[in-house]
Amino acid sequence: MTDTTRSDALLQRMMAFHPKIIDLTLDRVHRLLAALDHPERRLPPVIHVAGTNGKGSTQAMIRAGIEAAGQRAHAYTSPHLAWFHERIRLAGELISEDALSALLDECIVANGGEEVTFFEITTCAALLAFARTPADFTLLEVGLGGRLDATNVVDQPRLTIITPVSIDHQQYLGETLPEIAGEKAGIIKRGVPCVVGPQDEAALSVIEARAARLGAPLLVHGQHWHVAVERGRMIFQDENGLLDLPLPNLPGPHQIQNAGAAVAALRHLGFGEEACEAAVSRAYWPARMQRLKHGPLVDSAPGVELWLDGGHNPAGGEAIAATLSAMAPRPTHAICGMLNTKDIGGYLRPLAPHLQSLHAVSIPGEANTLPAAVTAEAAQAAGIKASAATSVATALAEIAQDDPNARVLICGSLYLAGTVLRENG
Structure with missing residues (x-):
């Protein structure tokens, strides 16, 4: 990594803009996005991913599929592992130190000394970068929950995805699985299709209820798409037919269901078998086994x-x-x-x-x-x-x-x- 002294100093400053690390509300995000002239309204088509586990892996697989088809995708993910720059990928490339520092400066000025959490202002910086750089898709990974997450500011994404929901972050999202599922389902938008990974029945019923209220078509694991391992291959099936694919290159049985959600998303978006194969065989996602x-x-x-x-x-x-x-x-x-x-x-x-x-x-x-x-x-x-x-x-x-x-x-x-x-x- 190049010298990150400047961006590190700016990121450190941003830590002090709000007394809490996490304070779930969208008011501050909407205020800052308005001050930045609404970059969230000028993004390439958005694929928005929520869930307790598997969000990052699923997003990485979708990006691998899109790029194998010769298209380019922005990607936003959190937290980072070694360097903050990992969170913002512009048309396939990690954001440069100069570009990141300039964006952070711009967002600090636009914020005008108001309270804003670190995740909120850095999300606004990512959206600003995405709005200014041409690409075919924007992949947004939810930071925490969904309904009140800073990424949940796009009125009409192209597609939403909810990976498996389980108990985590109870202090912010609720004590029960239905409560937590309700927060994740907050990314579902009126009329926008949603791919749903394997879910506990209690979580699925909450997701289905919100989708029904909003007229959002669901593509649910076990109903609209199926994935299984047979003779050392991954077999995926949906209404478009059957795909015989290699096993995911990301290790672990749980990656089968993440790969299934990624392939379901790519198929819905019109990508062919080559992109689906690349999704499962070329994804890179560090620190996951x-x-x-x-x-x-x-x-x-x-x-x-x-x-x-x-x-x-x-x-x-x-x-x-x-x-x-x-x-x-x-x-x-x-x-x-x-x-x-x-x-x-x-x-x-x-x-x-x-x-x-x-x-x-x-x-x-x-x-x-x-x-x-x-x-x-x-x-x-x-x-x-x-x-x-x-x-x-x-x-x-x-x-x-x-x-x-x-x-x-x-x-x-x-x-x-x-x-x-x-x-x-």
Whole structure:
């Protein structure tokens, strides 16, 4: 990455524009977008993606499909892993340092000293960049929830997508699955088709009710499209017929359903088989069961098979457990760091049968990190042999010394994953 000193300083300033990190309302976003002359009204056709898990992977697959068809897509995603620039992709390319700094400056001036959260003002900056750069599509990933998320400002997207909904962020979205599904379904717009991934019945009924009120056609997994694995291939079927595709290149059984939603979206948009095949075979999405093969961490433990995953809620724990079940048997140890806002017991319980041990770490530089000792206690309560470590590197060295040919999974938070990717080059 080039020198990011200028954008880092501007982003740091923006952190102080509102006393809260998260304050869900659209009033401030609409005010700032008006001051910027409404870039949200001048975007290339928008595909808006919400859901608890799988949003980023599904978006990455759709982008791979669009680009394989010779078209260009803007993409907005959060959080970033190593560098903020990852959040804004302009017509296929990560935003440059100069362009990002200029945009942030412009948004700070337009904001005029008013209160605005970091996510709100940076989302406005992304929309401004997208409005000024030609592309065929705009892919917007919801930050949190949907109904009151800063991305939910486009009146007529081309398509909306809701990936699987599960319990997460209860302090903002509600305690029950129907309440959370109601927030996610807030991206559904009048008359705009919505692709719906596999859902619990309680969540699906809420989504269907909102779509019915708004006359929004639904393309629902298990009703309008089906996806399954047969003889090492991914078989997708909808009203347009059957596709025989390779398995997704993103590892894990849960990526089958994400790939299904991406293919359903591409088919609805009129893309052919070549784009659908590229969606499942060419997507790149780091820190989602990513095998680390190069870098200082890998070099420090040459016999170890090193994996990185940023999943952090109970559904994420279940997805990792299913992925480990499908892998060749190998002694597996975890290095885990989590935020104190997460359901750590719910995350770790599915992993317990698959782990020989867990080394707990605090997430460097993260105010809301769970202390390593607390994570270790929670792991022990889940039935995992656990201890605290001072860093990922220290934990990896200890594991490699005891078990030189182990599989090691660094997991628990996207913030920890970002730290690892930065340190590992």
